[in-house]
Amino acid sequence: MAQEYEIIIVGAGPAGLSAGIYIARQQVSVLVISKDLGGQLNLIPKLENYPGTIMSSGPLLAKTLESQFLSFKGEMTYDTVEKIEEVEGKMKVKTSRSEYFAKAIVVAAGKVPNNLGLENESQFANKGVHYCTKCDAPFYQGRTTASVGVGAYLLESGILLSRMASKAYMIYKGGKLGGDKDLIASLEKKENVELIPSSSIKAIxxxxxxxxxTVVDATGSEKTLQVDGLFIEMGSKINLDFVKDLVTINTKGEIEIESGGKTSHPAIFAAGDATSIPYKQIVAACGDGAAAGLSAFNYVEKLKGKPGIRADWKKQIGDTVFHY
Ligand SMILES: Cc1cc2nc3c(=O)[nH]c(=O)nc-3n(C[C@H](O)[C@H](O)[C@H](O)COP(=O)(O)OP(=O)(O)OC[C@H]3O[C@@H](n4cnc5c(N)ncnc54)[C@H](O)[C@@H]3O)c2cc1C
Structure with missing residues (x-):
C-alpha cells in the first residue's frame, strides 16, 4: 500500500530542505524524496556568501539543513521521482522504487551545470575549474582567467571577471559574442579582456x-594559455519531465512561479534553481523554499477548513493596521 503524506518535497538541495524545515515545524507529515543530499551544494567546497556564516562549505550547510529538518520529525528517502500525477484529487508520486500520495507537492529539483566533457575535467573542479562565475569570480582578484561558454552566460562571465582578474580571456565557438550590444561594446573596450572567437578548449x-x-581555432591551429582559473558557462540541465504535464514550464525549461512559489497547478509549489527566479543563489533558494513550504502548508490547511499561516493576515485596531 502506497504511503501517504500531507506534503511531499522533491529535492534535498537548499530549497527543498528549507521548505521541509518550515513545513515540519508546523507538525504536518512531510517527506523529502531526493536523489542525493545537498544537490549543487556538493560542488561548493568554499562558501563565502551565505549570510550569517563567515566561512562555510556547501556539504556542511547541506548536513546542517538535513539535521534541522530531521529534528522537526521530517522524513527523508533517497530515490528518484519519475512521475507526478493527479489521481482522484490526490497527488500521486511515482519513484524508481515506490509510490506515494500527498495533498500538496513542493518541487525543488534544482539543476546541474553542463561541463565541457574533457577527460580530466573533474579532477580540476574547484582547483582552477569553475562552473559558476558569479559565485567564484571573487577568488580570482588580480589573477589570469579564461571563460568559455555560450550566449548571455559567457557575456556575464566575461563582465564579472573583467572587474576582478588582471587578464580575462573569453573563448567561444562563433565568430561574434552573442547578447546585449552595449555590454559587448563595453567588454571590447576593456584592456584586460582578450576575445578568442571561433575557438574551443581542447585540453586542460x-x-x-x-x-x-589548450585552445584550438576553426583552422585547427592550437595555442596554450597560462591561466589560474577557467570558468565554464555552458548553461545547465534542468529535468522536470516528471511534472511537465501539470505545471507551466518557460522557454528556459524552468517552472514559472508567482510569489510564494505558486505554480499553475493549485497543489504544486516550487522553489530554487528549477524555477523562473532571477539570481540563482543559495540564500535565494532557502528563502523561496521557506515561502513555497508555507504556501503548501496553507494549501493543505485550507483543504481542512483551517486558517493556516496567512501571508496577508491583518487586523485593524483603531487607526492602526497590524500586518502578520
Ligand atoms: C559550482 C557551483 C558553485 C556555486 N557556488 C555558490 C556560492 O558560492 N554561493 C551561492 O549562493 N550559490 C552558489 N551556487 C548556486 C547554488 O548552489 C544553487 O543556487 C542552489 O544549490 C540551488 O538550490 P536548489 O535546492 O534549488 O537546487 P539544487 O542544489 O540543484 O538541489 C536539487 C536537488 O533535487 C534533487 N533532484 C533533482 N531531480 C530529482 C528527481 N527527479 N527526484 C529526486 N530528486 C531530484 C537533486 O538530487 C538535488 O538534491 C553554486 C552553483 C554551482 C554549480
Missing part, C-alpha cells in the same frame, strides 16, 4: 591545480 592541464589550457 596542471600540477594539482589548473595551470594551462
Amino acid at each position: 592541464s596542471g600540477n594539482g591545480t589548473l595551470q594551462q589550457i
